[in-house]
Amino acid sequence: MKVEAASLRAFLVDDEQLAIDRLQRMLANFPEIEIAGTATDPARAVAELNDPLAQSIDVLFLDIQMPGLNGFELLSRLNVQPFVIFTTAYDQHALRAFETNAIDYLLKPIEPDHLERALHKLGRLRPVVKPDWQQDPALPELLKELTASLREGHATYPNRIASRVGERISFLPLDDVTHFIAQDKLTFAVVAGRRHCVDQTIVNLEGHLDPAKFLRIHRSALVNVDWIHEVNSWFAGKVVLTLKDAQHTQLPVARDRVRTLKDRLGI
Template identity: 35%
Template sequence: MTTLIIDDEAPARTIVRQYLADFPQVRIVGECADGFAAVESIAQLQPELVFLDIQMPGLNGFEVLGRLEQVPRVVFSTAYDQYALSAFEAGALDYLLKPYDRTRFRRAVDRVLQHTADAPDANLQRLLQRLEDARSTMPAPAAPAAFPPRLFVPQGARLVAVPVETIRWVEAAGDYATLHTTTGQHLSNLGITALQHRLDPQRFLRIHRSVLVALNAVSELERDGSGGYYATLEGGKVVRVSRSYADALRPLLG
């Protein structure tokens, strides 16, 4: 497994390098000391795993991930425990709180290796089953106030109501987003993240940083060979489930 070490402190990088010597199945391909270099190195080297500090010059660890098209497996390492929840929400496989010892580090790497060893067919089957369950028994929104039945989009000088039940997928369009519905396309003045918060997560899933889909619109999934999937929607549209979002989905699959 190719690995990149990202930390602005040289002693911290040295510890990771020394501890990784216990794992011949892990190969270090580089080191970075700031966020901008991390983004460039990940894009160039395409590591399968990164050990990522959170507080760094230039960009913090979360901002680094936000700039990536494909996010590798991530183990965060930081001296600040308040970032733990955000780290796991970002799809991290583990969170090392400095200072950590070799035993704690070994548990983190073992978790990564076990995650890699999980059968992809089993993961795919669980995801397919969840999509099928969502299509057959679509749960109601948790509360009308939290998940409105309609979204309003600008059309000239007017605001037009778009029923949420007609939305099949949402695509980022710069600071805005395009709603692809059963009746046509509508440009929302909200970004995709804002729309994600307004749509029921039991009915809509973020599968890429630029794509949000209705679960009951997904008819087929196919592995892409790099840890993600290709999702075929009603009508034949194919959208990609990036590896970072596929990893985040797996804990929800049961």
């Protein structure tokens, strides 16, 4: 797939050189993309991007959680706001990223099809005059607020999760998610019996969601303990959960997860 635009100048910022190297290799598959520069030091990136003698860039691939300056703080110091594609290992940061009207976000490790999707979206938007938000005088203040929130570290666990259908992104309150399930190499958040595709694996979700709220009961299932209605023990030691949803969803519990489940529920 080719990006539907002329050559795009990209600048990559990530405090991990290996992450930059991998992204460069992936971008090499898109001849329309020209790498204008890279930086592992956010402060140096600010200096290069603000250099009046430097050519302007079309898109900034930007990590969020970095030492010194995080991604939001870096943006707040730029003289001109470019199109931004955030790269992050944490979904809660991706949610904050969209408050800046970013083009897209890519969860690490970046998948080739996710990168292609972001570039396709950029290729369609780039010929258009830069949207108003890029000159919005309120943007610097928003970026400062996001920076302060990130530094305070209050939101250790997210309370929403992003779900994507094509290029449409919606945000699901985690309180409403009864469980997550993996099937056919995809992961779904289930709300009121309806499945919503998410860009994370069950393993990643287990590591990023509040462990007091979400419990892995199977290699392909993560349950919201607040939605558990019954725990049923069947023959041969098999345990099945029944949820409080209208569908009375039943989820099997792996044998090696039964003890953890019972300890969590105090039974």
